[in-house]
Amino acid sequence: MNLNPSNQLSLFGHHSDFQNFQNLYLDKRLPNKILLSGEKGIGKSTLAYHLVNFILSTDEDLPYDVKNFVINPENKSFKLIINKSNPNFISIDIIDEKKSIDINQIRNLISTLNKSSFNNKPRFVLIDNIELLNINSVNALLKILEEPNDNIYFILINNNKKILPTLKSRCLNFKIQLSSSQSSDITNQILNDNFMNLINPELINSYSTPGKILNLLNFAKQNDVDLKEINLKELIKEIIMDKKYKKDLSIKHLLYSLIEIYFRKNISIKNTKLIDIHNYFLKKINNTKIYNLDDETLLMEFDERVLNG
DSSP states (O other): OOOOGGGOOBOOSOHHHHHHHHHHHHTTOOOSEEEEEOOTTSSHHHHHHHHHHHHHTTTSSSOOBTTTTBOOTTOHHHHHHHTTOOTTEEEEOOOTTOSSBOHHHHHHHHHHHTSOOSSSSOEEEEEOOGGGBOHHHHHHHHHHHHSOOTTEEEEEEEOSOOOOHHHHTTSEEEEOOOOHHHHHHHHHHHHTSOGGGTSOGGGOOTTOOHHHHHHHHHHHHHHTOOTTTOOHHHHHHHHHHTTGGGTOHHHHHHHHHHHHHHHHHHOOTTOHHHHHHHHHHHHHHHHHHHTTOOHHHHHHHHIIIIIOO
């Protein structure tokens, strides 16, 4: 199951958001610094890729299907983006072996943007997971956001995490949302099946987005895990003890999502001890991401204090 947003030909949900951006572009009022904020896995990046294809494919053969919200796989701009060779599109995300988007990635971006464009089409810069920019990367990015070159659009993706006010203030923030029922419907459309037939309900909650559910199913398929039989604690322990989170960034995202579900399902007003532990681990997880600390130490402590406590 390919979960990469760049490969998603159909836009499930977010049709009104797409039409809003479409109308802004046609009216020549599309902001050149857009911040898409919302839960991880909700479809923000997929929405961005569809908007980019709509604009870049306008004068091409097989343009974007605005009626059905579908990208034509034979479209030239789409093929070039998939091959990472589209001169009008730059994508930046965290590199698998890294813990943050480093300054060299932003320096390479600046160098590319300073070069002349190959055509008169607009250029797009899509930066995913911007909460993972380190302080040096943010400062470098701010300089080009303050005075961007003509006909360049920045689309920044934030997964409802805290980002520097100086970065947020330079963008127009659009909040992207889905209700729990919308998330379920979209997931079922993508799978062409009812995902509840495949997963133990204990492994999900009302905050589970389509991306998180699909990531869970993808993990199960690749690691031969029966999601109907395994419970939440067993699954978390398996990922931690086998250190599967070190193999793939998507598994690390999955693990932290499962840990959050575990706390949500077990915290109660009467259980003040677990509330304190939850707050403690939230702080440690945040510090681990910010200061590039060792995940293994944190997760082993979680296993010992919470799962085995």
